[in-house]
Amino acid sequence: MSKQVDVAVMIGTGVPESLRALGRKICWVVLVNGEQRGTAFSSRVEAEECRSAWLAQLSANQYRRPEQAQRA
Incomplete structure (x- = not known):
């Protein structure tokens, strides 16, 4: 199953609100299949790092045998 x-x-x-209280008017979030995962990031670089981690995790799960994926 493909994940976006x-x-x-x-x-x-x-x-x-926690970021707005610090004066932030913009933030970035990671979406997996259109749903927000995790926290909001104050920089795009941080969000891109999180996106890369999600892609690596999803890729690793894709190549596990079904019984291994259920335990993860």
Whole structure:
């Protein structure tokens, strides 16, 4: 099963209160098949690193035998 992993930008009221309290008006999130996974990031670089980790994890899971994937 193919998974789509993207980085999306959030602006204004979409930014979590914790980041807005620090003066941030923009943040980035990682989406897996359109659903946010994890936290909001204050830099795109951090979000891209997280995206890379998701892709590596999904790739590793793709090549496991079914009984191994169920235990993971």
